[in-house]
Amino acid sequence: xxxxxxxxxxxxxxxxxxxxxxxxxxxxxxxxxxxxxxxxxxxxxxxxxxxxxxxxxxxxxxxxxxxxxxxxxxxxxxxxxxxxxxxxxxxxxxxxxxxxxxxxxxxxxxxxxx
Amino acid sequence: xxxxxxxxxxxxxxxxxxxxxxxxxxxxxxxxxxxxxxxxxxxxxxxxxxxxxxxxxxxxxxxxxxxxxxxxxxxxxxxxxxxxxxxxxxxxxxxxxxxxxxxxxxxxxxxx
Numbered sequence: 001x002x003x004x005x006x007x008x009x010x011x012x013x014x015x016x017x018x019x020x021x022x023x024x025x026x027x028x029x030x031x032x033x034x035x036x037x038x039x040x041x042x043x044x045x046x047x048x049x050x051x052x053x054x055x056x057x058x059x060x061x062x063x064x065x066x067x068x069x070x071x072x073x074x075x076x077x078x079x080x081x082x083x084x085x086x087x088x089x090x091x092x093x094x095x096x097x098x099x100x101x102x103x104x105x106x107x108x109x110x111x112x113x114x
Numbered sequence: 115x116x117x118x119x120x121x122x123x124x125x126x127x128x129x130x131x132x133x134x135x136x137x138x139x140x141x142x143x144x145x146x147x148x149x150x151x152x153x154x155x156x157x158x159x160x161x162x163x164x165x166x167x168x169x170x171x172x173x174x175x176x177x178x179x180x181x182x183x184x185x186x187x188x189x190x191x192x193x194x195x196x197x198x199x200x201x202x203x204x205x206x207x208x209x210x211x212x213x214x215x216x217x218x219x220x221x222x223x224x225x226x
């Protein structure tokens with residue numbers, strides 16, 4: 001149980017284009033989903049917290065207009081990187097929890113912006 | 115005060131040995147402490163978690179030791195195996211909140 005999927009697992013795009021990453025909880029309803037960014041050999045950096053049907057809460061320093069988050073249902077959240085630039089290249093990971101504090105992580109999406 | 119400090123940054127252990135990773139925190143509002151294991155190119159996977167009302171929790175070869183007065187907790191991996199080679203993250207969550215604060219990570223290598 002408690003499986004979280006992400007799609008795509010990797011994506012390459014041209015600078016200036018937008019990229020959408022999906023995060024799904026497969027066998028449970030997620031009250032909250034989280035989006036993280038991870039640079040090589042570094043820890044996870046929380047970007048935003050989203051609850052179904054409400055606006056995401058962004059961490060300090062994360063551009064809301066750059067990283068659009070939509071949590072349309074209890075099993076799906078999307079992260080759209082708008083007008084991507086090479087510095088947005090990173091490993092993006094989502095997590096979800098059903099209740100309480102336990103977060104279950106997706107497998108991650110590697111984004112490379114050329 | 116929101117930080118969780120993790121050490122060591124990297125660790126090499128011989129097969130069959132005990133791997134020990136330590137974390138320390140300042141915020142006394144933290145009351146949930148999970149450990150995650152991450153393999154290269156993969157998302158973190160929950161290993162084991164503990165709350166401050168217990169001093170130790172064991173699941174298979176993995177044990178969390180918790181020292182509330184010292185505000186420290188550690189992960190012990192008994193009989194370490196090459197398959198345990200991964201990056202380990204400790205984390206903490208404040209009471210009533212869902213956000214996790216992560217440690218810096220420890221890259222563990224188990225030599226055969």
